[in-house]
Amino acid sequence: MAGAPISKTQLTILSFLLSLALVFVLGTAEDGFVRAMDRKLLGLKKEKFSHFRFYWHDIYSGQNPTALSIITPPANTSKNGFGSVSMIDDPLTEGPELSSKLLGKAQGFYALASQTEGALLMAMNFHIVQGKYNGSTLSILGRNQVFHKVREMPVIGGSGLFRFARGYVHASTYKYDPSNGDAVVEYNVYVLHY
Incomplete structure (x- = not known):
């Protein structure tokens, strides 16, 4: 059974409604280069709140160090090492x-x-290599007062399953060897993510 032909008015109204629907689905342009987005288009569903615990191993000693001093300030300019910089590729383990x-x-x-x-x-990324978070990262950037019992730093983002992540970490020194600089630090990560 064939339907009645669509009139020009009906076609115009249908076109307008489809255009309006696309604007709502894709977002509206603001200032010509920004548009609001529907988070469902990116696969973002309900936000989760998770707690992760890692033990961070900062190792300067031995044949395979995971931390290297890359900048050492001149001895006469600082009493406490101000300006020293270290690059890290530190293991994050389940236990200490x-x-x-x-x-x-x-x-x-x-x-x-x-x-x-x-x-x-x-300034570091926690690159996860286990479970469903394998390949995802959390980005931490903040101030770490190393002689305080518990230090808090922000989680400023992430990738993979941690896209749009935000939260904070608590760092607590588990073990420190002043003779070589090696340290084990417990990191508790509290993060909102999708």
């Missing part, structure tokens, strides 16, 4: 022993950013 299950790597750098106290600027 280096032999425990590898969960990921902390990759980035830190620098002694205070002239008067042990305060580091930390």
Whole structure:
């Protein structure tokens, strides 16, 4: 059974409604280069709140160090090492022993950013290598006052399953060897993500 032909008015109304629907689905342009987006188009569903715990192994000693000093300030300019910078590729493990299950790597750098106290600027990605988060990263950027019992730094983003991540980490020194600089730090990560 054939339907009645569509009139020019009906076609115009249908075109207008389809155009309007596309604007709502794709977003509206603002200032010519920005548009609001529907998060469902990116596969973003309900936001989750997760807690992860890692043990971060910063190793300067031995034949396979995971932390390297890349900038050392002149001895006469600083009493506490202000200006020193280290690059890291530190294991993140399930337990405090280096032999425990590898969960990921902390990759980035830190620098002694205070002239008067042990305060580091930390810039690192936690690259996860286990489970459903394998290949995803969390980005941490913040101030780490290393002699405080618990230090808090922000999670400023992520990739993979951590897109649009935000939150914070608590870092607590588990073990530190002043003779060689090796440290094990417990990181508790509290993060909102999709």
